[in-house]
Amino acid sequence: MKGMGMMPQQRRKPMSEINVVPYIDVMLVLLVIFMVTAPMLTQGVKVDLPETTSDPIQQDKDVESITVSVDSNGAYYLEVGDDASEPMALDEVRNQVAKILSQRSNGEVLVRGDEYVDYGVVVRLMAELQAAGATGIGLITDAPNDNQ
Template structure:
């Protein structure tokens, strides 16, 4: 007596299909990431940053950075997210930054100063940013390259 009181075992046929749903999910996530980062790669003001050996700061994922650029002529530009401004004066820049910080006080402010701009121009900018309500201000530099 074979298998008395037991259910006969059913042999399952192996499935020869590939489940592509997880691959589609990964592909769509990558697509969204590239769509978000692509516009950020092509924007900005041409600034020759000073080169120095420093440790990179770790950006906070929840906080959007405000980048203030100073070109070699001393003109100021404000970059918030994917929006870049036209050249503006220091009083107008202070007013714009003050408005942004009143809505998002946790935003970090980074300064991109051209290496040929006068030191006093960057110092005045940093003082105006502090008067606008910036708690801390970071400076953006480039790592030195071997040009020798």
């Protein structure tokens, strides 16, 4: 019995490593969740854009883009950032864009016109956007398909 009390106790060395396996598991679960939900977040108006080769438009990351879409029926839709509106009249688009541009230093507006809409509808829209105070108007297109 005497020898038991005299045994030096072994001290456990503190573990200086972190087990990262649970963090990797959580990260992979979050990755799957974001991959599944990301396609659901894109909203907008179905528009068949004309296809052409062009350089991408450089945009300010801090400023939400203003996009006016024209569908094949000639209806106008105002999109600010990720928020899309219901169809509206041309003068209503001009008033809304004028209100938004009065609060911004950047007067750029993007136009997304359906390939099958009448050219005059897009030109009238661009004239109204200039009247609303847009200093720059960009046209959004799709890249051409090589299968044609």
